[in-house]
Amino acid sequence: MVQNIIVNTDVKQAKISKHIYGHFAEHLGRCIYEGVWVGEDSHIPNTNGIRNDVVEALKKINIPVLRWPGGCFADEYHWKDGVGPRNNRKRMVNTHWGGVVENNHFGTHEFMMLCQMLETEPYICGNVGSGTVQEMSEWVEYMTFDGESPMADWRQENGKKEPWKLTYFGVGNENWGCGGNMRPEFYADLYRRYQTYVRQYGNNTLYKIAGGPNVDDYNWTEVLMREAGSMMDGLSLHYYTIPGDFWKGKGSATNFSDNEWFLTMQRALHMDTLITNHRAIMDKYDPDERVGLIIDEWGTWFDVEPGTNPGFLYQQNTIRDAIVAGVTLNIFNNHAERVHMANIAQTINVLQAMILTDKEKMILTPTYHLFDMYQVHQDAVKIPLHINNAHTVATDEDSFPQINASASKNDSGIVHISLCNMDAYHSADINIDLRGMISAANISGKILTATEKNARNTFEQPENVKPETFNGFVTKDTTLELNIPAMSVVVLSIEE
Numbered sequence: 001m002v003q004n005i006i007v008n009t010d011v012k013q014a015k016i017s018k019h020i021y022g023h024f025a026e027h028l029g030r031c032i033y034e035g036v037w038v039g040e041d042s043h044i045p046n047t048n049g050i051r052n053d054v055v056e057a058l059k060k061i062n063i064p065v066l067r068w069p070g071g072c073f074a075d076e077y078h079w080k081d082g083v084g085p086r087n088n089r090k091r092m093v094n095t096h097w098g099g100v101v102e103n104n105h106f107g108t109h110e111f112m113m114l115c116q117m118l119e120t121e122p123y124i125c126g127n128v129g130s131g132t133v134q135e136m137s138e139w140v141e142y143m144t145f146d147g148e149s150p151m152a153d154w155r156q157e158n159g160k161k162e163p164w165k166l167t168y169f170g171v172g173n174e175n176w177g178c179g180g181n182m183r184p185e186f187y188a189d190l191y192r193r194y195q196t197y198v199r200q201y202g203n204n205t206l207y208k209i210a211g212g213p214n215v216d217d218y219n220w221t222e223v224l225m226r227e228a229g230s231m232m233d234g235l236s237l238h239y240y241t242i243p244g245d246f247w248k249g250k251g252s253a254t255n256f257s258d259n260e261w262f263l264t265m266q267r268a269l270h271m272d273t274l275i276t277n278h279r280a281i282m283d284k285y286d287p288d289e290r291v292g293l294i295i296d297e298w299g300t301w302f303d304v305e306p307g308t309n310p311g312f313l314y315q316q317n318t319i320r321d322a323i324v325a326g327v328t329l330n331i332f333n334n335h336a337e338r339v340h341m342a343n344i345a346q347t348i349n350v351l352q353a354m355i356l357t358d359k360e361k362m363i364l365t366p367t368y369h370l371f372d373m374y375q376v377h378q379d380a381v382k383i384p385l386h387i388n389n390a391h392t393v394a395t396d397e398d399s400f401p402q403i404n405a406s407a408s409k410n411d412s413g414i415v416h417i418s419l420c421n422m423d424a425y426h427s428a429d430i431n432i433d434l435r436g437m438i439s440a441a442n443i444s445g446k447i448l449t450a451t452e453k454n455a456r457n458t459f460e461q462p463e464n465v466k467p468e469t470f471n472g473f474v475t476k477d478t479t480l481e482l483n484i485p486a487m488s489v490v491v492l493s494i495e496e
Ligand code: AHR
Pocket: 026, 070, 071, 072, 073, 173, 174, 297, 345, 346, 351
């Protein structure tokens, strides 16, 4: 049976912030060290210590914002240890992630240099769990004060005359857990206090993000919005897609059953329920939707690759991951009024990464290609899309709709529709009614798909999964008829 989609191309809704396509890089495993930072003396080609191949690849997907330095690491990080001559920097133990020595060679200056190379905006997460108000306040002064002050002078001594432009600042991370095991009432008060001293200097306007709930902790959202909503610009939410049990076994990234595929898709779709419910609470306190819901950690989380350090969270990435990313980004697009930013975890060599490296080698994951295809939605305007989901993917006990989608229109009037087929075995016949268009003359498409559920790119076969041109459609006036294969993501570009 054909599935019908109606797209109202002439009805403009909220702008899909490009920041929804943001990323996250923590001092965890081989994300920063090896993945980004190899040092100036490395034989791996680099610019001032930062890998050239990685920068070149990430620039192509237009990363709009990058969150750093954590994660759990943020609430143990003392920024002053990471500035000044590198050889003098204090060494510490990264207690959260593998108990390895952190030499602080990648600090504020190096991170800001990376952002400049990537042409991306920095999103810094400050330390509430084990840091002082003064420490947080001075970090912002160090980065953004233009004039004479103790921190600005120190920044200049360390080689940076002009302040950096910094917009996004997080006041702690997961303060219900690794960031201090706090109750929401306690954190709400701490948030109010810490953010008071996160000053806006000169023309630098900050967007302050409060540490938000874990998954479905709606009470946390309620308390934070009630007690501190007027003092924040954003509230974070963390949710990972895990087909198994977080503590007992999350499941393999590459060796998984049909049921694990099913659970992965179903749990990815759960993001929609979470956003809907957290939005409803936020609407109560902030009906004008001033405060953004910032999903600054999301993605798949599987068991680490066999033989790798369990504290490094290194996992492979398959077509399944790419579909999870496609579904999740569609959900964010469809909630663009409230979701102002999102940051997939984590850019390189950790969790649902864009890039995997092995010494001087680098590969792009299926998720990287998905982000590449979805760039078209960045800063475009959401347009309404309705699906009559005639087909579901079902087990004996449960089911979910086969197709997930979103649509946008950019400044040039080009409509983009992204469609995910979450069914691992069945293709989908789809009719799209492009309402509000006079003709659909110029259509092109891209597809990301595979024939094996666990298809992936490896260092030996780096191009197993990559986007191809999609021609599987016919046009009748303003109706499109298409067939999209099982486990695929298609992005259509339609011009009048
Ligand atoms: O992304 C890995 C970890 O997951 C982060 O450090 C933490 O914030 C979350 O629990």
